[in-house]
Amino acid sequence: MPRPPAGTTSRTTRRAPAWRHWTRRIRHCLAPYLGLRDYRSAWLRGGFAVEDLSGGGSDRLFDELFARGKPDEIVARLTEHHRAGADHVAVQVVTDSFDTFARRAWRDLAPELLAA
Structure with a gap:
């Protein structure tokens, strides 16, 4: 799974190749939901702003x-x-590539999920 710096808001970091790659993958996964009224309404009720749901989603x-x-x-x-x-x-595993099946990632994650 891609691992850009977690919790960082630095503009420099957000422009880094790893961050851009990760956000491209997330935008692709999130795109169908951003167009659905029920999801948008739930996110707005949950405290997100319209701007967070625009342009493919905010950071x-x-x-x-x-x-x-x-x-x-x-x-x-x-x-x-x-x-x-x-x-x-x-939980949905997002991998580095659209062509990568997530089996390995699920196997890595499963023991931690079961122990929680």
Whole structure:
């Protein structure tokens, strides 16, 4: 899974090749949902602004909706959602390439998810 610097807001970092690659992948995965009224309404009710949903999604939207990093870091983010009141969290693995099947990533993530 791509691992750009987590939690950083530096413009320099956000222009770095790893960040641009990651956001391209996220935009591709998020695009179908940004056009759906029910998702947009839920995100707006959840505190996002119209600007966060425009232009393929904002950095803030990416940071809030997607966890990235090592399996234990991803599970920590999922745990944050549960502690904040979520009774379920959907998990979708986003790989470095559109052509890459996520089996290896799921195998790496599964033990951490099961232990949580």
